[in-house]
Amino acid sequence: MGLSVIPHDVFVAYGIDEALSQSQPHGSGHIHHTFCVKTLERNYIFQCINQKIFPDVDALMENLFHVTCYITNCSTLKNSTLRFFKTINGGSYYTDCQGEYWRVMEMIPYAVTYDKALSAEMAFEAGKILGKFHFLLRNFPSKELHIILPGFHQLEVRWHDFILAMKKAKPERLREAGNLIQSITSVSIDEIAFSNKIYHSATPRRVVHNDPKINNVLFDQHLKGICMIDLDTVMPGSYLHDFGDALRTTANPFEEDEPDISLIQFDSNLLKAYCEGYLPHLKNVLTNDEIDGLPHAPAHMTFIIGLRFLTDYLNEDVYFRIDHSKHNLQRAKAQFALYHDFVMREKEIKRIIHSLIN
Ligand code: GN1
Ligand code: MG
Numbered sequence: 437m438g439l440s441v442i443p444h445d446v447f448v449a450y451g452i453d454e455a456l457s458q459s460q461p462h463g464s465g466h467i468h469h470t471f472c473v474k475t476l477e478r479n480y481i482f483q484c485i486n487q488k489i490f491p492d493v494d495a496l497m498e499n500l501f502h503v504t505c506y507i508t509n510c511s512t513l514k515n516s517t518l519r520f521f522k523t524i525n526g527g528s529y530y531t532d533c534q535g536e537y538w539r540v541m542e543m544i545p546y547a548v549t550y551d552k553a554l555s556a557e558m559a560f561e562a563g564k565i566l567g568k569f570h571f572l573l574r575n576f577p578s579k580e581l582h583i584i585l586p587g588f589h590q591l592e593v594r595w596h597d598f599i600l601a602m603k604k605a606k607p608e609r610l611r612e613a614g615n616l617i618q619s620i621t622s623v624s625i626d627e628i629a630f631s632n633k634i635y636h637s638a639t640p641r642r643v644v645h646n647d648p649k650i651n652n653v654l655f656d657q658h659l660k661g662i663c664m665i666d667l668d669t670v671m672p673g674s675y676l677h678d679f680g681d682a683l684r685t686t687a688n689p690f691e692e693d694e695p696d697i698s699l700i701q702f703d704s705n706l707l708k709a710y711c712e713g714y715l716p717h718l719k720n721v722l723t724n725d726e727i728d729g730l731p732h733a734p735a736h737m738t739f740i741i742g743l744r745f746l747t748d749y750l751n752e753d754v755y756f757r758i759d760h761s762k763h764n765l766q767r768a769k770a771q772f773a774l775y776h777d778f779v780m781r782e783k784e785i786k787r788i789i790h791s792l793i794n
Pocket of ligand 2: 465467647666668669
């Protein structure tokens with residue numbers, strides 16, 4: 437999908453005058469094509485949905501309208517969530533003449549996303565926004581949500597995909613990834629056990645974001661958090677996945693694909709600030725099982741995402757958008773370096789969490 441412009445009929449479907457608007461590509465997501473469209477009255481985000489990853493667009497958009505309307509109804513704050521527009525025919529999305537699916541949402545004025553936390557204050561804000569999101573959705577009727585991507589964070593499923601990818605991979609890709617594959621195989625058993633505990637034990641099913649990385653938090657011009665964005669993966673799941681994925685990115689002062697892996701370490705000030713923002717909202721909601729799982733959650737989610745990048749490298753980059761042929765391998769190496777640091781310093785993480793919860 438090499439998309440650089442929005443087709444004319446999309447503007448018509450949403451009743452927006454193309455001649456009086458300016459559009460340009462927007463954001464750094466790996467999945468959809470996103471544009472910012474500025475008009476005289478209002479600015480919009482237009483998104484072309486990746487159908488390979490989200491084939492059931494009706495279910496996806498139903499979830500999005502359901503969750504965003506629910507949040508809007510229970511929050512008194514302005515911009516507490518995204519606002520999607522319907523087409524002039526009342527549709528939740530539009531299919532263009534090429535068969536691509538488009539959705540349109542309001543662009544919140546002066547709101548920005550960042551790929552990294554620039555300060556502890558920003559990490560705190562990001563934590564606060566996820567905490568509020570979880571808190572507002574704590575009584576949402578989760579059975580009413582469609583399961584958009586089954587087993588999304590289930591490591592057994594991801595590991596199975598990885599084994600298949602290894603079997604089918606080109607020899608040079610296997611060779612390039614050889615050392616990394618060796619280094620993760622020995623720890624996979626523990627991670628799969630942790631994942632199974634989340635999926636099969638008493639850990640409650642919650643309504644969670646499933647992709648709460650730092651660049652899915654919207655900030656205002658004073659770097660105050662506004663709301664969570666990219667709600668495609670909101671599904672019943674575990675707080676541990678969200679907490680872990682948020683720290684995978686927010687506590688990491690390096691890029692997700694940092695090429696010099698010898699530098700990669702998480703920053704405990706960022707991690708602490710995130711927890712200070714997040715935990716107060718959930719203190720009385722979390723079960724003991726969930727609290728026990730929190731210190732390992734960042735390592736666990738980093739392992740899962742690293743494995744998905746590696747699998748995609750072996751599969752010749754069919755899932756994540758890449759900038760160069762070894763991009764997914766570079767991402768995987770960076771994620772596993774971060775994983776090892778999280779594991780090595782887990783006691784430090786536990787101390788921070790417990791100092792805030794007890
Ligand atoms: C993808 O859509 P985007 O780029 O925010 C992926 C997440 C990964 C992330 C890694 C639906 O997120 O699961 O954590 O890349 N989303 C999907 O940056 O697979
Ligand atoms: Mg996403």
